[in-house]
Amino acid sequence: MNPEKNEEKTNSKKEAVFQSVRGMHDILPKDGAAWMDMWNVGREISELHDFTFMETPILETLGLFEAGVGKMTDIVEKEMFVFKTRGKEDVALRPECTAPIMRSFLQNHLGHFASPLKVFYAGPMFRYERPQAGRYRQFHQWGFEIIGDGDPFYDAEIVLATLHFLSALGLKELRVKINTVGCRVCRPTYQKKLLQHYKANKKELCKDCARRYEENPLRLLDCKAQECRELLSGAPIILDHLCQACNAHLRQVLEFLENNMVLYEPDPHLVRGLDYYSRTVFEVVASDKPETALAGGGRYDYLAEFLGAGRNVPGVGVSIGIERVLEYAASKKLSIGRKDRPSIFFVVVGEEAKKKGLYLIQKLRLARVRTLESVGKKSLENQMRAANKAKAKFVFIFGQRECFEETIIMRNMDSGAQETIPLSRMVEEVKKRLR
Numbered sequence: 001m002n003p004e005k006n007e008e009k010t011n012s013k014k015e016a017v018f019q020s021v022r023g024m025h026d027i028l029p030k031d032g033a034a035w036m037d038m039w040n041v042g043r044e045i046s047e048l049h050d051f052t053f054m055e056t057p058i059l060e061t062l063g064l065f066e067a068g069v070g071k072m073t074d075i076v077e078k079e080m081f082v083f084k085t086r087g088k089e090d091v092a093l094r095p096e097c098t099a100p101i102m103r104s105f106l107q108n109h110l111g112h113f114a115s116p117l118k119v120f121y122a123g124p125m126f127r128y129e130r131p132q133a134g135r136y137r138q139f140h141q142w143g144f145e146i147i148g149d150g151d152p153f154y155d156a157e158i159v160l161a162t163l164h165f166l167s168a169l170g171l172k173e174l175r176v177k178i179n180t181v182g183c184r185v186c187r188p189t190y191q192k193k194l195l196q197h198y199k200a201n202k203k204e205l206c207k208d209c210a211r212r213y214e215e216n217p218l219r220l221l222d223c224k225a226q227e228c229r230e231l232l233s234g235a236p237i238i239l240d241h242l243c244q245a246c247n248a249h250l251r252q253v254l255e256f257l258e259n260n261m262v263l264y265e266p267d268p269h270l271v272r273g274l275d276y277y278s279r280t281v282f283e284v285v286a287s288d289k290p291e292t293a294l295a296g297g298g299r300y301d302y303l304a305e306f307l308g309a310g311r312n313v314p315g316v317g318v319s320i321g322i323e324r325v326l327e328y329a330a331s332k333k334l335s336i337g338r339k340d341r342p343s344i345f346f347v348v349v350g351e352e353a354k355k356k357g358l359y360l361i362q363k364l365r366l367a368r369v370r371t372l373e374s375v376g377k378k379s380l381e382n383q384m385r386a387a388n389k390a391k392a393k394f395v396f397i398f399g400q401r402e403c404f405e406e407t408i409i410m411r412n413m414d415s416g417a418q419e420t421i422p423l424s425r426m427v428e429e430v431k432k433r434l435r
């Protein structure tokens with residue numbers, strides 16, 4: 001065969017290999033241990049703080065997010081994956097999970113089960129954003145929600161659970177940026193003041209803010225565009241316009257945080273990009289990378305009403321960006337992920353040994369002994385090399401002779417000592433040595 005032609009064939013084959021959708025990434029085996037560790041830590045912290053797992057579908061009706069997150073927010077206006085089902089229903093891949101959780105709370109009357117209801121969720125969210133470092137179109141969030149109680153105690157509890165989660169993963173020097181966005185009583189007055197401030201310079205606002213000026217003036221405060229940043233100085237802050245109830249609420253949240261030695265930083269420009277927030281809003285950042293929020297949340301006392309409940313159901317929650325957390329941890333060389341050595345590497349030599357080998361390997365695994373193998377490598381040398389690479393504590397060598405004699409060779413990979421043990425005592429002997 002003509003080698004050049006052959007190469008051409010290989011290249012065109014390469015081009016034809018499917019790629020993941022832009023902005024959506026695979027979690028690769030090299031990162032598997034860190035992800036598993038994160039789930040484990042998350043589960044432990046959730047249990048300690050009494051949050052119960054719940055899950056909602058990835059697909060929801062489009063109207064849920066329009067009503068909950070807000071039609072005029074960036075998320076709903078520009079970032080959702082929306083389509084029609086075959087049944088002509090308008091649906092969206094969830095861009096966040098608080099609205100779905102509240103939907104489920106109302107639909108399933110979860111308020112009857114606990115007061116407040118404390119739940120956690122974990123899973124993929126979808127936003128059609130411009131992909132860049134730490135920003136994906138499919139990303140994962142771990143969320144805590146407390147529904148049914150408006151006490152500032154629970155705002156603080158959400159912040160504390162978030163910090164507990166992040167510090168249990170090894171993240172240090174975290175800061176909490178915190179603000180309030182007021183309530184229906186005080187926010188309109190503040191918004192009026194804000195509009196007065198911007199009125200004279202309205203023409204200088206960026207394109208998005210020109211629109212926000214009319215529809216969502218609070219968002220003028222957290223616009224990242226340089227022209228809008230410049231107009232920020234001298235803008236009124238909501239703290240000067242809070243009603244008594246919101247003022248007291250904020251003061252109590254901060255008191256709870258202080259009592260728990262939480263380093264918080266009042267940020268009067270923090271408003272967050274979702275309409276459902278009322279009163280407390282916060283973000284958690286690493287001190288040395290304050291521009292990237294690892295987690296964000298707040299109170300959403302009007303969300304139930306937005307969703308048609310006909311009444312207010314107080315709630316407060318947070319979502320933690322898992323990719324952001326793991327990427328930050330990796331940049332700090334924090335060792336997230338299981339590092340313990342495998343107990344056994346099982347080497348088989350010959351077809352007969354392989355046949356019986358799987359039975360023995362399964363026996364070890366059923367006895368909860370972590371057992372690795374690489375039977376495809378065939379030769380003893382290659383399998384031993386793999387065992388070394390895996391840093392196994394012990395290697396079992398099972399060849400023709402052992403198969404016939406019903407024994408197995410056990411090699412201690414640290415000392416090099418080797419012994420032959422009867423198969424009938426295999427599990428017992430391993431357990432003794434691993435103790």
Ligand code: AMP
Nearest residue numbers: 134135136139293294295296319321324
């Ligand atoms: P939000 O739901 O917007 O309050 O965001 C909560 C957290 O989710 C953020 O602090 C980020 O850590 C994470 N997050 C939000 N959007 C993205 C994205 N496009 N890619 C990766 N992480 C994200």
